[in-house]
Amino acid sequence: MNTSILAPLAARYASWLALPADQTNRVETEPELVRAMPMILRIERDPVPGRTALLEAAASAALAVCLDPRAEPEGEWHDAVSAWVAGHIRKVSRRARGAHWQTAQGVPGVTVEVDGAEVRALVPGLVVETPKEISRLQISGSDLPEDEPGSIPDDVPVLWLNPDVPLTAGKAAAQVGHASMLLAALLDADDLKAWAETGYRCVVRMPSQAQWAELHPGQDPGGAWQDRRVIAVRDAGFTEVDPGTVTVIAQWRF
Template identity: 65%
Template sequence: MSTDVLAPLAARYAHWLGLPAARTADTEDETPETVRAMQLVLRFEKQAPPGRTALLEAAAAASVAVCLDQRAEPGGPWHDEVATWIAGRIRKVSRRARGAHWAAVDAVDGVTVRVDGADVRALVPGLVAELPHEVKRLQISGSELPPDEPAEPTPDLPVLWLNPTIEMTAGKAAAQVGHGTMIMAALLDKAAREQWGTVGYRCAVRTPSIDQWRALDPAADPADAWHRRGIIAVRDAGFTEVAPGTITVLAQHTP
């Protein structure tokens, strides 16, 4: 049995390699008491709101950092929770926090990433029904941020391309780029993953033109898209904001 906590995600993607994205686990047997999710806490200070791109880049890095943290390895204190979550549906919930509420979540197990002044804390996934008070009280709605105009991404970082044909709040997009970095990390070999870890799993988040998006689309040959171009897709289940099956993000890793 593999000791890689992301192995089930890699196997799931490979099994459906003829599709443009990984299928998620069946949820027919789920009940409200058994739903699991990773909570992404986005820092929204009233007087100094974060930049949208920086916030999404922080969310993308924090999501995968929790999964690849030493504490999530077999025998570590986070392993059982992370492994159980990855074996099921990869749900993420974005919540806003500021001031004392932001400080309070520092006591909850997770990883905080800061990018250009934007902070996101990805918490160790667990049962939604058993969220600690510090997290449960945080609002989910209201994560809108105006678009910005980031510079061209540097060639040494993976890029998460947001679908330019749909609209997503910053909270929704944060969850989607987190899915992208997790799938990408699951498919990378050990050396590439470790190299990425040396820069804290940093990545760029950009919105391409529609023509660029179509050129990147891996649907025609997903295997070739990954092995030759380093591109994988994130397909949304459609619970919020977008229709089921929508490709929200294309993650591109350049060796």
């Protein structure tokens, strides 16, 4: 397993959280140079997938692409994945159903299913070079009703969504994908191997405001990781939320 491909994330993590909110990772790039990972959410009319299950599938799928054997140094995905991770890990969530979902299976990537909900994370690349069969898929309209997931299993990482920041399912899918990648970037080889054996399974939950405040790494992200095994996703603010907003806190629980 090539874990070094995520090294740039580990190197940038603490510096991201130390930046003023309006500077957090918000680097304007020429449109023709913007790279992103397309996240294809399968949202059929019937049955409609559960929101939580869809987000859990998205988190696992995004990481699975990065740590796939094809992303290793001699693999066919390596250059694309490493160029993306070295820059800004933008993701674009799109929805698909029926024949469009089946067509997306032919584009390089990884599909993950959780409790009947499916997400396909595609190999990242230049946005201007997104295949037409993907670029025609709609970005809007990906919201789903809140649900009531069950209890949290033991020995599974938890991705906690900010209870004060409403997110569409598409935006939340991108954010939990960021969280799973950051978490993997900070893990040692043994922990990452153990997680890989579960298919990078994780759970997504909404904490109370009190829980969120207790989990938050505050001004010491390095210490929070060492002492409490939590990391935060701080958004650049390109869509839906203000720059510097912490959207997800990932908690390692193995």
